[in-house]
Structure formats: structure tokens, C-alpha cells
Amino acid sequence: MNNRTEGRRPRRKRKWTTQRKNLHIATWEGVPSTIFQVLLQGQFLTGFLLYLGATSGEIGLVLALTTLVNIGQIAVAFFIQKLESRKWALVLFIGLQRVLWVSTGLVPFLFPKPYWVTAFIGLYALAFIVNTAGGMLWSSVISDLVPPRVRGRYFGIRNTMLNALGSIVVYAGGIVLDMYPGGKGFLIIYIVVWIFAALNIAVFLFYPDVHFEKSDESKFLPMLKKPLQDSLFIKSTLFLSLWLLLQNVTVPLYSYVMLQLMDINYRTLSLLNVTQTVFMMASFYFWGNLNARYSNKRLLFWTLPIIAVSSLIWGLLSVLPTLAVLLTAHVVFGVGVGGFNQLAFNFIIGDTPKKERPMYMATYAALTGVAAFFGPLLGGKIYEWIAGWPHSIQVYGLQLVVGGLMLVLIVLIGRRVLRDY
Template sequence: MRGGIMFKQSTQRKPSLQRRNLAMATWEGIPSVIFQTLLGGQFLTGFLLYLGATSGELGFVLAITTFVNIGQLLVAYLIQKIRSRKWAFVIFGTVQRVLWGATGLAPFLFPQQYWVAAYIGFYVSAFLLNTFVGMLWNSLISDIVPARVRGRYFGIRNTILNGLGTLFMFIGGMLLDRFPGGQGFLYLYIVAWICITANIATFFFYPDLPFERSRETGFLPMLKRPLKDRSFIKATGFIAGFLFLQNLVVPMYSYVMLELLEINYKTISLLNVTQTVFMMGSFYVWGNLNARYSNRRLLLWTMPLIALAVLTWGLISVFPALPVLFLAHILFGIGVGGFNQLAFNFMIGDTPKAERPMYMAMYSAITGVASFFGPLIGGQMYEWIEHWPKWTQVFGLQLVVGILMIVLAMTFGRRILRDT
């Protein structure tokens, strides 16, 4: 008691440093997901077509983002030499964001005949730098998020960010409908640049945590560490094989719906939004399950769901196409939501901490190559069967691939992804 007034001790406690770091990582993701939504997906395709890109140029841009993951093997070695992960992340992240945003400057800086080449130059440069940014972020976030809450935290974070991504996908589409052509894309890039600026500002709030470095000092010895880990390599190789099969047909869904089933863009957008909504809902469920079961076991559980989503296309032979497509997209959203989340947790949680950068790089390189060649071969397969009966293109190829995915998951998957 002082001066007749009793000062009560506040019952409210300041959030711990760990909680503040977790909240910061979520806030950083908000402007990031908004600008990536507005500069990727259907908007990337539309902008490239506006610039005059051919289908071959478009295919190259869509595929390059996974192929450059091979570069992470070198990055994993180089980041062992830096003093501060945070400031390296700030520098590389800033330049990468600026280069990605600079794709929108192509019509202002170059003559029309060079628009596509300028876009590709900025875009490829941005994603080459993204090999550094992604590796640094994965390394930082694996230390920021405690293992005991990793499943729930990423479940909640992914739900929030995917919800925002879906909202801005709608907003961006409405903006382009209202202002078609260059004016609409100008508005998209203005919003994207605001978010890029905000995203760069949030980088400075990341903690500069101590870095447990590899015990190896040379590149080749460091590279051999994950290669000698039989359990890790077998799991990564199996996941890459599953992704290869998945990418033979899934990237071609839009082609099948537009060209063969003659479904309009509005309906396809509704199907994609439905898939995203169910994927968002699944994040929290998979996150809670991850608190009880291992990453490997849950990864295996997601695979039959994804395969079933592919097999569901066969129901078009006996039921109307639209209800079947909604069911296929719902199952795929639930399955791939869990797969992506659990694969990330496997990459940062089931690997030795000191060697984690090279482990993550090896995983990204192997699965990146599979994800690169899957769509290329899948597109070629559709050309091979172009003159076959229509049903073989609409759902026949999906049935074959779906059966192979089920067989792969139930044979090799049960042995390789068992708890260790």
C-alpha cells in the first residue's frame, strides 16, 4: 500500500518469446501468401498469355519452380558458411521478392517483342534465389517451432493462410473481370507490391537463433550424410515415385475439363475453391492427428485418399460428370492437404538437426525432379492417346495411374513408411 492506494499486481502475463516468434511467423505468412496468390496460378497464366507467351513458354515457367530445387544441394553446403541465418534470409528474401515483383515491370521497361523474355528472366532469377530463401526459412522455422506443437501449429497456420489465399483468388478474379487486360493486371501488381513491401518488413522480426552446424566441413562428405541414411533415402525415393505418378494426371485436370468435358471456367474455379476449402479444413485435423501419430504413418494414410481421388474419375462412366468431379476434388483436397503438411513435418522433424539443411535439400532435389518430369511425361501421354476412344482420355488414364498409386502405397509404402 502506498499513498492510501493499493497497487494490484497484474494477472496478465506477457506472452513468452517462443509464442511471439510463432505469432510472428504466422503474420509474416499473410502478406506472403497474398502476393504469391496474385502473381501465381491462374493469374500467372493469364498474365503470360497477355504478354504473348506460347504454350511451350508457359510450360517452361510452370515447371522451372520445381526443377531449380536441385540447386538446394549446393545451398545446403553454403549456408554452413554464413554467420547469421536471419540476415542472410533478410538479404536474399528481399532481392527474391523484388525480382518476382519486377515481372510486372516487363511491359514498362522493354519493347513488346521482349516482354515474355523479360518476364522469364526476372522469374527464373527469382526462383533461383528462392533456393536460398526456402532453405534458410525451413532451417529457421524448424528451430522456431518446437517439435511438440509442430503438427498443430502448422495446421492452424496453413488454415489461416490458405483461407486468405482463397479470398484473394476471388478478389483477383473479380478485379480482372471488371478491368480486363493490362489495366486489371496493373491493379493486381499494385496490390502485390504493397504486400511484397510488407512481407520484406516482417523479415526483420525473425529471431537470429543459434545455428547447429554440420560436423562435416566438405561438400561431398556433407552430401553423403543423407545418402547413407537408408531410412531417409528410401522414404524420400518412395514419396518421389508417388509424386511422379500423381503428376502424370493431376496437372492435366484442367485440360480434360476444358477440352474434353467442355466445362466452363466459372465451374472449374468453383471446383478449385471447393478443393481448397476442404484442404484448409483438413489442416487442423491432420495437425491434431500428428500430435498422436508419427509423420511417416500419417503420410501413408494420405496416399490412399489421393489415389482414391484419382480413381473417382472412373465414376464418370456411370454418373453425371459434375458431381463426380466435386467428389474427386474434395477427396484430393483432404488428401493433398495432409500430404503437403506431413511431408514438410517429415523433412524438418524426422532428420538430424545438425545435418537438416542437407537433408532438406536432398528431399527437395529428389522430389523436385519427380514433380518436374511427371507433368511433362503426362502431357506427352495424352498426345499418344489422342486418337483413342474419348473415355481413355477422360478417365481411362486416371484409372490406370490411380491403381498404380494404390498398389505402390499398399506394398512399398507400408514397408518404407512404417514407424522406426
């Protein structure tokens, strides 16, 4: 017998614990969810609305709706305290939201052309009204499912994997729409969407019904007062709401500017979005390492100037090649927004009391949602107002104004609110 073989110890298989199984399910649930959501958002949402005949103002309204309905999460946070089981409520609301959302693809087949945009907005609004319950329930379940000691690492790995998948899907979707422009391309996209939405609902059936540590309060107003009376939390949340209002004036409408005003094709737009996602994924590791040394709030502050600079970079379109400027702007924005999203989530689920976390989450979602609602709504209207202005102002003028206002907001308020105490 080989001596080297004799000296080796047999490898022990890692024990498949209930906790590992639950995390595995939560990770794989994100795969079909990412595929169908990527194909229903961003450039694909904007492109489909343009195909339906929507104006920039109507596109801004659609982009804003998803955040406005978050105010309903406050009521949901109270009512979930009455549930004996969160799992089946989660499956019900998630399933209904998925069906309503993907049904927007049936609009051209079910309604006369003059009503396409109205019908789309109606279905889309219903889907995200239902999502106030589904989203709140998922956030509550996932925060209890993932242990605090592995939370940073787990979400870092999960986000990286799903964003990598999303990048591939974005690029593939862009190729499909360039190969099959108009209704045929969107029909293919929606067939894929229906398949993966159904798979996503199916995977939720395997989610565990984890223990729910309920609030000490049983009445609505005392429960709501907990986050409202937390001065550090509420000041930070109000500031971030104002920030998202500014950011959403331009960022959700980038696809509209590039598709409608700059005549950029879907494949190029997909490459830009993939590049942004790649740098956002890389930034998860960067911000995660910094998070081991610095607080969530301090790092959140550091992400803000990066996002502001990404908006100002658009002004370089006046002197530099278009693709180089757009690529740089997307790279910088990816680094900044990757950190912002990750740290804002950690701030909500890590820096808040566990028993009161649903109401803290709901309060944050409601305040930031109302503010973010007015961003794309205002941005869409501004693009309508400046339709007759010089082309250069339409393309990058608003980004320069918003980037400048962001820097002012950082200096005047941000450094005071997001400091460590």
C-alpha cells in the first residue's frame, strides 16, 4: 500500500445542518428572481414603455410608483405581528405580486393600442402595492434566517453571485432586442420572464418558517413611535430620503436619455449596465472589508461623493468621446451605489433593535420611498419641459445640476448626520 495514502486522513463531509440548508434555499431562490426581475427593470422596462408609446413623464411615473407604495409597509409591519406563520403569507403575497408584474407583458394582446400605457400602469401599480406586503415579509424572514455572525459574508457572496448572473441576463436580453426589435423581441423576453417567475414562486414553497421574535408593543402607535423617537435613526433616514430624491431625478431615467435622446442601441446599453454591475460586485468586497473597521453610517457617507461625481462625469460628453464618458460614469456609479445599497441594508438590519426591526424597516422604506417617488416623477417632467432646448442640455444638463446639488447636500448636512457618535 502507498505510504502517502496511509498517512492521509479521510476527509470529513461537512454536516448538512438545517441552517446551511435554509441559507442554500435562500440563495437559490435568488436565481430565478434575479433573471425575471432584471428583464422587467431598467433598460427593458424603459424600452417596453417606449414601445407601448409612453412619454418621458409617463416613464417617470412608472419608475416612481415602486417607491411610493412602500409607505404601506408601515401597516404591514404592524399586521405581521399578528401572524402565527410568516411563511404562507410570504408565499401568497410574493406569488400574487409575481403574477401581476409579469402580466404587464399581456397588455398588447388584451387592450386596444390607445390604452396600452394606462393598462400597463394599472397592472404595474397593483403588483407593487401587493409587493409592500411581500417585500416586508421577505426582509423580516431573511433577517431572522441569516445569523448575525455570517450576515456580512453571506450577503456579500449572495449579492456577488446574483449580480454576476444579472449581468449575463442583461447582456443576453440586449442582444435579443437588437436582433428582434419591437414587439417580437419583447414577446421573447416575456416568455422567459413567465418561466422564471413561476420557478421563483415554486422555490418559495421550500422556505423555512423561522421563529419570529415579536415586538414588545401590541398597539400600532406605540410600535410606530419606537423608530420615530430614535433620533439617530430618524435623522439618518430623513437625510438619506432627501439624497434619494435627488439621485432619482436622473438615475432611473439614464436609459431613457441613452435610448431616446442619444440613439444608443440595446447591446451597447447592456454592456454599460453589465460594466456597472461588475464594478458594483467588486465594490462589495471593498466595502465589506472596510465595514470590518468602520461603522455603517461612516461608510455610507463615504459612498455619497462617489455617486455625486458619477453624475458630474456626464458633463464630459461635451469634450470627450461618448462611449468613454458613459463607461466611466457607469463604473463610478457602480462602485458608489454598490456600497450605498449594501451599507444602507446593513444599517437597517444591523443597527436596529431586533424585536422592533419590522417597524424600523417599514419606516425607512416609507420615508425613503415617498422621497424617491418624486425623483423620477420630477425628472420625467423636466425632460418634457426641456424638449425644445439644445440637445446637449437635454442629454447631460440635468445630471450636472443634480451632481452639484448632491455635493452641496453632502457638505451642509451629510457630514453632520452620518457621523459616528
